[in-house]
Amino acid sequence: MKVRSTRDINVEMELTDAIVQGLASDGGLFLPHCWGEGLDNLKADNFQEYCEKALAPFFKGDELEGELSSIIKSALNFPISLNFFEKDHALLELYHGPTAAFKDFGARFLAEILSKKALEKELTILVATSGDTGGAVASAFYKKPGIKVAILYPKGAVSPLQEKQLTCWGENIMSFRVEGSFDDCQKMVKEAFSNDALCEKYNLTSANSINIGRLLPQMAYHGYSSQLFFEKTGLKANLVIPTGNLGNGFGALWAKKMGAPINKVVLATNENQTIPNYYKTGSYLALSSVTTLANAMDVGDPSNIERLFDLYPSFEELKKDSLSISISDREIKEEIEEVFKKYSSPICPHTAVGMRAAKTLLEDGPYIVSSTAHASKFKEIVEPAIGSKIMLPPKLLELFEKEGVVFDIGTSLEALFQEF
Ligand SMILES: *Cc1c(COP(=O)(O)O)cnc(C)c1O
Secondary structure (H helix, E strand, C coil), rough: EEEECCCCCCEEEEEEHHHCCCCCCCCEEEEEEECCCCCCCCCCCCCHHHHHHHHHHHHHHHHCHHHHHHHHHHCCCCCEEEEEEEECCCCCCCCCCCCCEEHHHHHHHHHHHHHHHCCCCCCEEEEEEHHHHHHHHHHHCCCCCCCCEEEEEECCCCCHHHHHHHHCEEECCCCCCHHHHCCCCHHHHHHHHCCHHHHHHHHEEEECCCCHHHHHHHHHHHHHHHHHHHHHCCEEEEEEEEECCHHHHHHHHHHHHHCCCCCEEEEECCCCCHHHHHHHHCCCCCCCCCCCCHHCCCCCCCCHHHHHHHHHHCCHHHHEEEEECCCCCHHHHEEEEEEEECCCCCHHHHHHHHHHHHHHHHHCCCCCEEECCHHHHHHHHHHHHHCCCCCHHHHHHHCCCCCCCCCCCCCCHHHHCCCC
16 A cells, blocks of 8 residues: 655655655655444454454565565564453553563564665664663664664663663664764764765665654554453443653554554643644644653654644544543552552653542543553652662573673764774
């Protein structure tokens, strides 16, 4: 199937080509011409099978159509579980992948697709990260033949565990510590992409969250979890999604559009109010981001917002299908503590945003909260709130045995490409 730009439906490409390119040539984001259907009662024995059925229409006629099944089997080879903690309240655990955050789904799916393309020509992935994305991308592309990855992150602005996840690789993964902010990192990446000579010489490709290849599996797991919930309870769940750049949240709304048994989608943000403000006023105003305890969602101008406007041209329709709420740092801490007291399970600060939003807006209604990361990734915040230690999962412990390699650079592109 061809996909098109959010800005001009005549700017179109085959899906795989769009995944390789990242951004549409007019600066818009890629979306399918039609949203698809058939998730209203899609039966499958497991997530891989569900995913294959849900994504097949989008790969129809694509050069990778025949390989979709093997792509899914290699990329999404870790558990996903729907954990009922009350009769009709469940947590969708999205953190059982190699880097213990939901970003593994998108990054690994993308890596399988790009590595097929790298058989034709070598690719270089350039990615700026403020934390989780870079680690998931590094892990997903590690030792993929024909692909080199350069990760840029701001010095002193990522947690010790995150830094380990960015620098522990070697082989085809290079990490660059930039003397500047996350915005500086993003500026460098944009500068490289607007330099035709560099793009041509290195076949530069992006792996950031606007890539449609990252959204597809995220749409599928929201459909899958709502179907499981429906089969077990007979109810359409409300889906509560901790949100920053609206990647995961958009996936939920897309699954609903395709007919999955979803009641409302709740977009839960931290103290960054851009999305809740939009729901209140109907007019969109980007804000500067503020720092919070749920730092992977510290976003003031969500990169997927154009996709939300595209999916819902009518503000009234958007409000019929979804809600949004902002949760404060104080509420995050309280929620981590309360959940631990009640269920003896530590949750990460992002998941806490979702849990508190669910309680505030839905009371006793049926709901699924997306649990986006393992609590131990944010143990500096979680341990004091629950008053006890949490163990790192074995996959993360292994990271600490690897030697890290990192290049310290200023903010100039020359220093970066000197290392290639
Ligand atoms: C990236 C991230 C989010 C936010 O996801 P978006 O798709 O940007 O909305 C939430 N929680 C965790 C742990 C993340 O890494």
